[in-house]
Amino acid sequence: xxxxxxxxxxxxxxxxxxxxxxxxxxxxxxxxxxxxxxxxxxxxxxxxxxxxxxxxxxxxxxxxxxxxxxxxxxxxxxxxxxxxxxxxxxxxxxxxxxxxxxxxxxxxxxxxxxxxxxxxxxxxxxxxxxxxxxxxxxxxxxxxxxxxxxxxxxxxxxxxxxxxxxxxxxxxxxxxxxxxxxxxxxxxxxxxxxxxxxxxxxxxxxxxxxxxxxxxxxxxxxxxxxxxxxxxxxxxxxxxxxxxxxxxxxxxxxxxxxxxxxxxxxxxxxxxxxxxxxxxxxxxxxxxxxxxxxxxxxxxxxxxxxxxxxxxxxxxxxxxxxxxxxxxxxxxxxxxxxxxxxxxxxxxxxxxxxxxxxxxxxxxxxxxxxxxxxxxxxxxxxxxxxxxxxx
Numbered sequence: 001x002x003x004x005x006x007x008x009x010x011x012x013x014x015x016x017x018x019x020x021x022x023x024x025x026x027x028x029x030x031x032x033x034x035x036x037x038x039x040x041x042x043x044x045x046x047x048x049x050x051x052x053x054x055x056x057x058x059x060x061x062x063x064x065x066x067x068x069x070x071x072x073x074x075x076x077x078x079x080x081x082x083x084x085x086x087x088x089x090x091x092x093x094x095x096x097x098x099x100x101x102x103x104x105x106x107x108x109x110x111x112x113x114x115x116x117x118x119x120x121x122x123x124x125x126x127x128x129x130x131x132x133x134x135x136x137x138x139x140x141x142x143x144x145x146x147x148x149x150x151x152x153x154x155x156x157x158x159x160x161x162x163x164x165x166x167x168x169x170x171x172x173x174x175x176x177x178x179x180x181x182x183x184x185x186x187x188x189x190x191x192x193x194x195x196x197x198x199x200x201x202x203x204x205x206x207x208x209x210x211x212x213x214x215x216x217x218x219x220x221x222x223x224x225x226x227x228x229x230x231x232x233x234x235x236x237x238x239x240x241x242x243x244x245x246x247x248x249x250x251x252x253x254x255x256x257x258x259x260x261x262x263x264x265x266x267x268x269x270x271x272x273x274x275x276x277x278x279x280x281x282x283x284x285x286x287x288x289x290x291x292x293x294x295x296x297x298x299x300x301x302x303x304x305x306x307x308x309x310x311x312x313x314x315x316x317x318x319x320x321x322x323x324x325x326x327x328x329x330x331x332x333x334x335x336x337x338x339x340x341x342x343x344x345x346x347x348x349x350x351x352x353x354x355x356x357x358x359x360x361x362x363x364x365x366x367x368x369x370x371x372x373x374x375x376x377x378x379x380x381x382x383x384x385x386x387x388x389x390x391x
Contacts, residue, residue: 003279007272007275007276007279008273008276008280008312010272011269011270011272011273011275011312011316012312012313012315012316013316014268014269014270014272014316015266015269015270015312015313015316015317015320015365015369016316016317016319016320016323017269017320018262018265018266018269018270018320018365019266019316019317019319019320019321019324019361019365020320020321020323020324020327021262021265021320021324022259022262022263022266022320022324022357022361022364023321023324023325023328023357023358023361024324024327024328025258025262026255026258026259026354026357026360026361027324027328027351027352027353027354027357028331028349028350028351029254029255029258030351030352030353030354030357031349031350031351031352032350033251033255033352034350034352035346035350036183036247036251037247037251038109039112039113039182039183040182040183040186040240040244040247041109041240042107042109042110042112042113042182043110043113043180043182043186044211044240044243044244045075045077045211045212045213045240045243046212046213046214046220046239046240047211047212047213047214047220047223047224047227047237047238047239048209048210048211048212048237048238048243049209049210049212049227049231049235049236049237050208050209050210050235050236050238051234051235051236052233052234052235052236053234055082055208056080056203056206056207056208057206057207057234057235058205058206059078059206059207059210060205063230063231064210067212067227072214072215072218072223073212073213073214073215074106074213074214074215075103075104075106075107075211075212075213076103076210076211076212077100077101077103077104077210077211077212078100078101078194078207078210079098079099079100079104079194079207079208079209079210079211080098080099080194080197080198080201080203080206080207080208081096081097081098081099081189081197081208081209082096082097082154082197082201082208083095083096084096084097084152084153084154084200085152085153085154085169086135086139086150086151086152086153086190087139087150087151087152087153088139088140088141088148088150088151089139089140089148091138091139091140093135093138093139093188094188095132095134095135095188095189095190096188096189096190097152097154097189097190097192097197097200097201098189098190098191098192098197099191099192099193099194099195099196099197099198099201100121100191100192100193100194100211101193101194102121102122102193104121104191104211105119105121106213107213110180113180113181113182114130114178114179114180115133115136115178115179115180115181116136116143116178116179117130117143117144117176117177117178117179118177118178119177119178119180120177120178121177121191121192121193122193123177126175127174127192127193127195127196128174128175128176128177128192129150129174129175129176129177129190129191129192129196130176130177130178130179130180130190130191130192131143131150131176131178131179131180131189131190131191132179132180132181132182132186132187132188132189132190133179133180133181133187134184134187134188135187135188135189135190136176136179141176141179143176143177143178143179146175149173149174149175149176150173150174150175150176150190151171151172151173152171152172152173152174152190152200153169153170153171154169154170154200154201155168155169155170156168156169156170156202157201157202157203158202170200170201170202172196172199172200174192174196176190183247185244185247194207220239221239224237224239259360263364263368266364266365266368267368270313270365270368270369270372271368271372273309273312273313273369273372273373273376274309274372274375274376276312277305277308277309277373277376277377277379278376278379280305280308281305281376281379288301288381298381301377301381302377302378302381303377304377305373305376305377305379306373306374306376306377307373308373309369309372309373309376309377310369310370310373313365313366313368313369313372313373314365314366314369316365317361317362317365317366317369318362321358321361321362325353325358328351328353329353331348331349331351332351332353335347335348335349336348337349
């Protein structure tokens with residue numbers, strides 16, 4: 001009997017640890033998701049309009065002028081973007097130049113993605129570039145060195161077949177003012193004033209895309225739908241999720257993959273209950289037979305062992321969820337578990353609590369416990385008639 005109690009306690013402890021681990025891991029993963037998406041949101045617009053065919057389009061139309069003066073619009077940024085060759089101290093790097101109008105700087109969160117320097121595009125009548133961390137790491141750029149500029153090479157649209165290869169390129173120089181880090185999709189970009197990009201790319205009027213942010217409280221789904229209805233099928237209108245579909249898919253897949261792994265751990269822990277209940281059934285076979293002789297039917301016997309299995313699982317689950325919640329709250333407030341090194345964005349593991357995660361963990365444990373307890377309870381009446389005959 002003492003061994004049975006120990007095994008039951010170990011089963012409950014396994015459920016407790018598994019439930020707490022599920023809550024903690026899902027909450028930490030939520031924290032990473034919130035942090036990553038906030039970084040991307042600091043750099044990507046709420047609505048992005050691009051041509052369906054071709055690279056550029058003309059904004060000088062009545063509809064775009066009306067859109068610009070919509071009172072709900074917070075920032076209306078014209079963007080001219082193209083692949084370029086970047087050279088610094090004779091080191092080459094293939095990246096992208098993103099020329100933006102001044103309204104791009106209306107985003108107050110831009111400073112949060114800066115690793116070095118400042119997010120300055122113009123100062124004292126001079127143009128500056130803010131470079132992605134991939135560009136900085138590859139070329140070893142020092143943003144505080146005001147003597148070495150970046151040389152940007154772009155194909156010459158008007159040039160012919162010159163005798164020298166460099167005649168096919170337009171070259172412009174610009175000083176870096178800061179380094180930003182968002183993600184691998186953006187860190188090979190250099191952001192410049194659109195006037196610099198227009199001069200480099202010989203594109204005086206057209207733009208690559210239009211990036212729009214709206215004031216808080218605006219119904220973005222309704223805005224997107226209205227723009228799509230009026231703008232026609234020559235353009236694509238994307239929200240943030242549609243601009244970063246691979247990121248959202250990856251985060252979603254990783255979340256469910258982690259959940260599946262931890263669920264298998266829970267299954268192993270909960271099915272240990274079958275072992276402890278089986279031993280209890282073997283030990284209590286004579287008592288079960290006596291109960292049935294006194295009038296207890298098979299459903300009552302099964303119910304006793306089913307209730308015990310569920311009790312072990314639910315107590316372990318609720319205790320684990322509470323302990324996981326306490327740990328997550330402490331991690332949120334005090335950052336108990338550090339990332340291992342001082343980072344510009346994160347120092348401790350981020351945590352974001354969601355009620356749906358607690359419900360999911362409880363339902364998962366309950367479903368597995370019902371199956372395990374059901375199997376155990378069926379064993380309690382197996383061979384019951386033979387035992388009664390022996391008595």
